[in-house]
Amino acid sequence: MIAVIETGGKQYLVEPGKALKIEKLPVDAGTEFTFDKVLLLAEDDGTKVKVGTPYIEGATVTVDVEQQGRAKKIRVVKYKRKVRYHKVYGHRQHFTKVKVKKVA
16 A cells, blocks of 8 residues: 655655655654655555545554654855855755554
8 A cells, every 4th residue: 555645845655664764753763653644545556546635534654763863964055246255054954764664
C-alpha cells in the first residue's frame, strides 16, 4: 500500500520500508510517530485509489524516527554589480530521518 502524506508544507509519497528525510519533527530519535494528514491511499499496482478532501478520515502512516540532524551547508550569495556590494553566508537546514513502518 502506498500513500501521500503532508508534513512541513510538503507532500511525500511513502510506502512501507521506505526511508526519507523530512522537515524537523519535535520527537526524539528511536521513537515512533504517526502522521494523520494522509492525502491519498492506493494499492501498490495503482488500484483502489482513495483521495481525501483534503485528508482521508481515519488513515494513518506510522514511522520510526531514525535520526535528527542538519543537512550539508549551502552557500547563499547576494551580489549587485557596479556598487561593490556582495554578501556570502551559509545555511544548514534541520531534518528528521524516518523509516515508514505501516500505512493504514
